[in-house]
Amino acid sequence: MLRCEKTTFTREELLALSSGKPEHCFGPHYAQPGHNPSLKTAPEQCLMHDRIVQLDHTGGPWGYGLVVSEKDLAPDHWYFPCHFKDDPVLAGSLMAEGCVQLMQFFMLDLGLQTHTQDATFQPVHGMSQIVRCRGQVIPSDPMLTYCMEVREIGLDPVPYALADIDILLGDRIVVDFRNLGVQLVEKGSSFRLTQKWFDQNSDRPALRSLQSHNPNPNPAPRTPHPAPIANDQQLWEFALGDVAKCMGPDYEVYANRPVQRNPNRDLQLLSRVQSFSGTRRQFEKPMRIVGEYDVPADAWYFRDNTHPSQMPYSVLMEIALQPCGFISAYSGAMFHYPDLDLHYRNLNGNGTLLADPDLCGKTIVSEITLKSTVASGNTVIQTHDFALYADGEKFYVGDTVFGYFTDEALANQVGLDGGKLVAPEVAGFPENRVIRWNLADFSESWFQAPANRPHQRLATRQLNLLDELHIAPDGGTSRKGYVYGVRMVDPEDWFFPCHFHQDPVMPGSLGVEAILQAMQGFALQQGLADRFQNPRFGWVQERTAWKYRGQILRETRQMQLEIHVTNVQEHLDQTVVTANASLWRDDLRIYEITDLRISLREAAA
Template identity: 40%
Template sequence: MRTEYDVPEDAWYAVDGGVPPAVAIEAGQCDLLLISYLGIDFRNRGERVYRLLDSKLVFHGDLPRTGQTLRYDISINRFVRQGDTTLFFFSYLCYADGELILELKDACAGFFSEAELATPLGVVVTEKERQRRAALTKTWFKPLAYTDKNHLTAADLELLADGRPGDVFGPHHAQDPGLNPALRLPDARLRMVDEILIDRTGGPRGIGAITAYKRLEPDAWYFECHFPDDPVLAGSMVAEGAVQTLQAYLLHQGMHLVLPDARFQTIIGLETEVQVRGQITPAHSEIRYEIEVMELTLLPRPSVIADILVYLGDKPVIRMRNFGIQIREKEGTPYRPPLGGVPEFLGRRNRSGEPAMINELHLAHAAKGDLGTAMGPEFDVYRDSRAPYIPNGDFQFVDRIMRLDGTRGDLKPGSEMVTEYDSPADAWYYAENSHPHMPNCVYMETSLQAAILLGYYLGATLKQPETEYSIRNLDGRATLVKDVDLRGKTIRHHSTLLMTSAVSGAVLQNFRYELSADGEVFYTGESLFGYFSEAALANQVGLDNGTYVAPWIEQAAPDDVRRIELPAEAPQFSGELRLPGGHFHLVDHVDLVEDGGRHGKGYLHGFRSIRPDEWYFDCHFHRDPVMPGSLGVEAILQALRLYVLERGLAEGIERPRFALATNVPMSWKYRGQILRHDGELRFDVHVKEVRRDGERLVVIADADLWKPGLRIYELTDVAIEVRPDDTRDQA
């Protein structure tokens, strides 16, 4: 059977001319119409009622608009009869003005007696499903704007229906007047949620657990309309409550901020499974949604995917798995940089109200997505080929480009870029560091990633689009000017291009940069990068022209070597000092020679086995996995901390804490890379200065790092401090 529904131009349920998912789904009422036309009432004789049991939904296009005609092609595919009960299996295709937008498949419905409906079993969660859930890995998502508003009342939801997220979640969630008029909840008549409780880091994936409630009214229109003489809440209306809850969650996470004029849309191609094992009638006063967020991402557009159980009391009666909502720009709306890379305002302001040139959506694409979306149509040439990406996931430390003083294609010295990174107070690198201050690898990476963006955004590789380049850091020098507690602050990078040089198979660029927070500079540096062809990378010879130079321990063969094992769970030491763990498990064991090394003041030789599945390979870089050099430096810093602990050098310092040394310029040279299958890394640390200035201890060393057969990193003046912990005094 084919049916049609003309969506009214002034449809009461529309939001800025958009049709909610519930209407698009419910307008496919043709399965009941078709089976009635075939004569099911002659079998049921008025003693049985229709209930949907199972279905799978796939959206193939955008949600309908007012004024469109929806066409449904419905097929009943088979019947099953069990005694007096008739089940039928059906599917339909929905077209909006001739374009396929929605498919319902593997659907099952039946006709049941009052007695059969009175004793529902509810949704049965099997042991296999419990095991699947338990096996899920935790992840992390940084909201684009933080809020303490985690309990939404009916009044809050009314504000969201008015398009006022800033009034609910705080001023950082607000946008300029006139932006995103469609990103609001439906009005009260279609409102299927009255209260929402949010745990942003809850759930089995650690990215969201949400509880929502809908208080039911026995004489409400949604019972009167569905069905005559058999009032029951439509499954499409239950789904609408889940839609509205996830829409509120996207706003809670600040996902609306990256586009100027967008809609809530379903996720095209996502298959959602729905299972109904109980009916909701006027006798019920409330339904409860328990929502576990399974995916939260900016790619390709801000999206949330969740698993949902709907409860009547303590019994789950409806399950929706792989249920997703997305924010996507309206057709024709600017959403990416134009030619030249400098767009009009795209909707995002920073915490100070300054308009961003390029925002988190674009940098998510620069890290692991479509480079044309990230930087403009010039980069569409890389749509079907590998190109350099900035790091992604847990290792992406730039959020926005605020300003570019330069011209795409002009690589002469002097171009400047201002970028920002919001450092969340609950970031993994604070929790897992040896003290909850920023670790060296984040100082290095956030500054280097910002510098990379300047050169890449200007078009360092665009003159040779046929060459598949990889980007590598070669040399650098940086100084921590001041140790600032950066938790919850915005880091601002100011990068300047100093040089561009094209050589055979490579493009080299040198940058100067400084980092500040609240207007105060705390980190400065200069660094050289190279874009290398595959052939150029294949010919790496390390720091010693391809020859093997043995570590000091192999050359000197000292007798007084003491091995210290460092398991994944960092060992506990007496006192308040400790080693980092988690992502920072970068050393398996260290061989210590207390008076050894080239300076005779202490020597450490470290070892770490490398697995192909180490967390950082997927983060650095997309389609070009390599261990970040900054993590090699972090391993060496960990060995220096161990040296302090083993020698008891911090004794007498009250409430000691480890810190990166201030005003000690560190320089590095990289001439190789640790890849997935290299198997191991080794490093030498030669202590050359230990000085105690009152309650400040400084340890300075030189270091080298090897991959099998090659010395590839050389560090000069790598340093740590131990100083009194003053953060508790400040608190």
Template identity: 35%
Template sequence: MNDELEGLGFDGEPFNPFAGAIGEPPGGAQPALQRTSAARQVPVTQPPPAADQTAGTSHIAAVAREMRNAVANAHRSALHAQVLLQARTLSQCGVALAVPEPPPASGARFFEAVDGHIRPIGVPRSLRAVPFVTTEARFKPLARSEKTRLRRDDLGRLTEGDMTGVFGPGYLQPGCNPSVKLAAGTTLLLDEVTRIELRGGSSGRGQVVASAGPLDGTPESLLAAAGQAAEIFALYLGLHLCLADATFVPGDGSGEPARSEVELARSGPLRSAEIRLDVTDVDLVPRPHVRANVEVRSGGAVAGRVLGLSLALVEKPGVPIGPARGGILPAFLGRYSAAGEQTMISEFHIAHFARGSHGIAFGPEFEHYSGRRATRVPDRGLTLVDRLVSLDGQRGKLDGASYETEYDSPADSWYYADTANASMPNMVYMETSLQSALSIGYFLGPTLSHPEAPVSLRNLGGTATVLREVDLRDKTIRQQSKLQSTTLNNGASLQSCSYTMLVDGDPFYEGETLFGYFSEAAMAKQTGLDAGRNVPTWLEQQQPRPATRTIDVAARRADPSASLCARDHLALLDDVQVVDEGGNYGKGYLRAVRRIDPDDWFFARHFPRDPVIPGSLGVETVIQAMQEWLLDAGLGEGMSDPGFILPVGAPSTWKYRGQFLPTDGEATLEVHIKDVRRGPGRVRVTGDASMWKPGLRIYELTDIAVELREEGAQPW
């Protein structure tokens, strides 16, 4: 592992955190690598002179201080090198290890804290440990292929730009990107791709393993072979599909120079080589790009590495990539819908709407919103709208517009893994429908009359109904929305929308909703649902206080064999208090308190620069409390292969008059069980619910319902 320690600022016997069990290169230690840079030399910074070695100090005293500081710092360096290697090794196993800030060094500093990680001074960003990505944060490809191996003839077709012929019909892009080809303008160095893994590699972001050769062994040849492997992965993800006329360029598309480094372990030609591309990042902002580290092996040993390789797809000069002023499309922007139509806005624009340039997303009059608190779509795993297919309306006309959007829901989406439901959880039904409605309502310009005023987007409420039970895995959801009205008030703009969601051409969900765009002054005057009064929960109002029992949700979740249990990102409850035959209807009362951690994953997603808990997750928390009560009450006993579903034909209504902030400390919910309906192979529970932040009731849910049914049970 000597080559892994290069640049750690540590001399001596290298520390192996697992004594060869994990992370040891095959065949033991490899030769030391010679480092060159494809863009610039990045030397490892040497420790500076001790801070207290000043003019006028005797030579002997100075040497003594230097020796003392050197010994102390060497110990610090060794200890933190060990911690760093443990963190790196554990991250490859999917375990995140927090690395504390090292204690101040005497004189020379060997480590620095960057992006929450401890790294040696002078080590470039490309060498920093990359955390293992969770399912929620994984990049969602623009197209999917069943191909995991590519023969030489497949590679030849990619050099001709025939992505559809190699990867499948999802990559069809007629009339676009004539210059996007594998190894365009150069010699194809790869012979075969033996493995493409969408979720492989040390960080779970992807991996390509290919054979190549012969290579002349120069840094340029290793970089070229590594770049071709990166091009294959970019094409495999369909990154080109959101641009109309692009080319591959080094870097991330920001215009900054690429900073990849090439390390050589040996010199001379390589008759054959194995190329291992380990993807460290994929993003659509600022342009679609891939970052990776690449290992080149020959004869069973490391021949070299390319570190910090980055490759982007960038539009040719003069080619438009977003709407012009007024929301007008100057030309087709490259993205086709799932049905083969030319779209107006793609995943590329939605990503910029979430965390990039609003000017690219919606037009130049929105650019001033970039980099500041403004209306945004939720980010990463909570981005649940992909494309605007059509729009009957225009910017500035804020009533009567209609539009169609799409959202692809892959079966490996995080919410299918984490939900207790048989298919998509309620919060994604809500979130994707609301995001589709609000994004285009915002595109039409309700905030542009006062462009400099900071505004916060909030959903105020709505009503929705599930029309039929459907499994949405690997489906494209089409949404038809209509902007009913826009009301501009002093400090607030309100938009009402109606919508219908369809899959395979048939409706399955419909609703209506109200959004508000609020100034800072309006946000500061929120009074909740009770005109600012502190209304206690039902349980707190009872005298004498009734007996309660507790459902231990956390204990059930800790059992890997427990079924019908929400986990991971959707683990929203630890326990539920129950008053049997309590509540407003005498059929049962539920109360739960959820601690709010400022580091909860959703605050970074919803919304960037304006973090609040998604209202849909609040509703999901209520639903989980009801599901746990249904199971605890034994209402599902005797069912064969049961599963939770969203009840069909049962309208539910939500009203929000406030938001949960990272600083609120806790959220309290209560549910009044209203009805329990049983049928052959089915049981449905309906209730009314409220949620409180400290001192203020802010959510009200009416006729919220959960249903458990046997697989194959007949409808009501």
């Protein structure tokens, strides 16, 4: 979930929720571009709160939260003459609306919306409220106070919250509202929480404490460990909050400055760092950490992928690389140049799959070694080894290089070709040799799996990273296939606020994922799935290498890519497509990927 450090809020900040801009109320990390456009509070005329004067996430008699707000009253407010003529009183329905608005505010503050894609606020169906009115509110009354005590918060099967609210004039309670229930329900879903569901699930796993704001709603069970050196709360601080609260007081020099961050929200793929060995800021000898990531069984990347248990390769890369970012920061590398605001970037790496385990609901253990650190000319370069384990089995290994760079260095990047503009080869193909696919429309056939073949399609939503594919079946350097892909970059794309706070760039791993999407399109277009009864895409246990010399930024106009298929091999149990690829930021080639592979094989019955 999300965390906002503020405990009071102004009317202007509350109005930002009315317009669907939670980032203007709670902070930039609450932005959800393209997600949950209907999760808004009431418009200004119906807003029943002028300020939040107290927010305590662990307050109230149940320890789930306490929220206190104030509403200014005046005789000329619109609702008094409407109810009633010659006998103006504030309608009880409007005061009840204020209770719902306060609950909506609290749910958005917690970040419950990060567990939905396109939801609406809904009441808990069949749940009876008890409303006791103990006085009337008239035009001469100066102010109403709402005091909400949260009774329960849950995420399963949908996000919800229950609360009791008192409405006061001065010290006198005028309305006593009990048993308010609000849930977040995806549009198009027929499921609703009901009173019957609560009656039948008295042992439901409500969230007992929100102090940690754990971003993973379904963490896998794990064996108890000694206290980690960085828990989920400290990693939240590293991603979005006060870096010193994660890394130590030396890092207070970076308060109110841009500083290295780890990814957040949908791209936060590190749950804790269990151990560190070595000596910080002594770079002559290696340093090591052990991290863990609890894989949610219902993660967005399983939902959006072509198979519900297949982790995307980009997510696997991030699980391996994010602990590298942690150890770089923890090592103190940025203190080589403490007066400079440095950006942290991945330069190159390679990864080898040793096995293909089912990772759904598992805890992935990462072992990272920081091998070398070189500082020169306002730049720091570090090399790392990584290994990932699931159920004690090593399944992914590799090495990678990261660097710290100044604004000037990044502004002067020349890409992979020394500043020359080397165009994709698609322009050289005659129109009659190119097959075009529109990936901006999910109703197209390549997103619709055939009957009894549910995984024979392309990924959707957040994993759909291209707008068009141009396929030349006999093109490419090996004459075995060529694919061109393009995406028009939107500065509001979902991944920018996730990667990174204060320094938004598209993750290189998602560029790799876009290339894999293009390869999957080629495989489907070529009919490579036809030999299987129930085909699915999967990983291949081989080595892949990547090189980055630039980033996709918010101001980028378009991302282009091309793949050159180097081999298509039919094995007894799978068909493997191998390709080399490049990716462009506008007209500058910035990524190069070699020996990237996808497989098609039978899905388990």
